Amino acid sequence: MKILKVILCVLVFIVFFGVYIFNISGNISNNAIEGFKLPRIPASSSKVDVHLLKTGYITVPEAFSMAQGSLFKPFEMVHGAVLVKHGSSSFLFDTGLGKQIDKQFHLDMPFWSKPFMTYKKSTPAVDLIKNNPNLPLPNRIFLSHSHWDHASGLVDFPQANVWISSQEFDYLKTAKPPSVFPSQVNSKSIMWHSYQLNDGAYAGFDRSFDIFNDGSAVIVELSGHSPGSVGLFVNDKFGIRRFFIGDVVWNLSALDNLKRKSWAASLLLDHNENTTDNTILKLKALKDKNPDLKIIPAHDLSAWK
Numbered sequence: 001m002k003i004l005k006v007i008l009c010v011l012v013f014i015v016f017f018g019v020y021i022f023n024i025s026g027n028i029s030n031n032a033i034e035g036f037k038l039p040r041i042p043a044s045s046s047k048v049d050v051h052l053l054k055t056g057y058i059t060v061p062e063a064f065s066m067a068q069g070s071l072f073k074p075f076e077m078v079h080g081a082v083l084v085k086h087g088s089s090s091f092l093f094d095t096g097l098g099k100q101i102d103k104q105f106h107l108d109m110p111f112w113s114k115p116f117m118t119y120k121k122s123t124p125a126v127d128l129i130k131n132n133p134n135l136p137l138p139n140r141i142f143l144s145h146s147h148w149d150h151a152s153g154l155v156d157f158p159q160a161n162v163w164i165s166s167q168e169f170d171y172l173k174t175a176k177p178p179s180v181f182p183s184q185v186n187s188k189s190i191m192w193h194s195y196q197l198n199d200g201a202y203a204g205f206d207r208s209f210d211i212f213n214d215g216s217a218v219i220v221e222l223s224g225h226s227p228g229s230v231g232l233f234v235n236d237k238f239g240i241r242r243f244f245i246g247d248v249v250w251n252l253s254a255l256d257n258l259k260r261k262s263w264a265a266s267l268l269l270d271h272n273e274n275t276t277d278n279t280i281l282k283l284k285a286l287k288d289k290n291p292d293l294k295i296i297p298a299h300d301l302s303a304w305k
């Protein structure tokens with residue numbers, strides 16, 4: 001049995017890197033989408049602080065993160081959570097790797113994908129917050145999407161309401177490993193809330209949800225990687241404009257070069273390739289139109305620095 005498992009892992013490995021050797025492009029054709037100018041920074045942003053909490057790392061070949069990346073150039077991936085403070089309120093966008101990640105991974109990650117989905121733990125978000133007297137425990141958590149590396153820490157925040165787009169909530173009912181872990185999302189202690197993105201268009205995205213109703217933190221629909229994936233715009237008190245885009249791309253260079261994830265990662269993890277392609281085109285157009293906007297993929301450590 002062990003031999004069979006090793007053979008299957010080797011086969012997956014060969015397919016994965018064979019794609020590199022046979023140079024499958026992963027190019028996205030440019031449909032010349034017009035980018036939108038961001039709205040003005042609202043006055044309420046003076047109340048907003050953003051903290052990036054790094055909960056884990058892994059170094060992989062660039063070829064894993066992006067189609068036609070180099071096999072020999074390292075790419076540093078981060079797993080993390082974003083804490084947004086808005087006056088006396090606060091929320092977390094994603095949770096990164098939580099306190100129980102090893103147990104969750106052991107229980108739910110299929111054996112054949114374990115070698116490709118490995119991670120190196122750092123400090124879980126809940127401990128980073130508790131160890132810093134300036135950081136509040138969030139009363140809400142929003143998820144970019146429900147995959148295991150974003151939802152692992154949900155159970156560490158039993159006091160928080162967990163908000164998820166209604167499309168992602170529907171997906172969660174049938175989703176399975178290696179994307180979604182039952183050990184993370186089935187806990188009775190999680191207080192789920194689903195929401196609709198009914199606040200109109202924002203920055204070229206048709207549907208949005210304005211978290212504080214003042215334009216300082218706005219969620220937009222970024223479906224493709226999962227059916228209900230979302231991104232988060234945050235305007236902070238220093239005038240920095242960030243856009244957390246979840247897993248639309250893993251590597252920011254993929255946006256500039258209009259590339260998908262590596263073939264195997266895209267096949268395995270992107271729910272709808274065409275919709276993901278369209279979202280990538282939209283993000284590239286937005287980036288070109290707003291050069292001051294910091295676009296931050298969930299796993300590109302260089303964009304987190």
Ligand SMILES: [Zn+2]
Nearest residue numbers: 147149247298
């Ligand atoms: Zn991810």
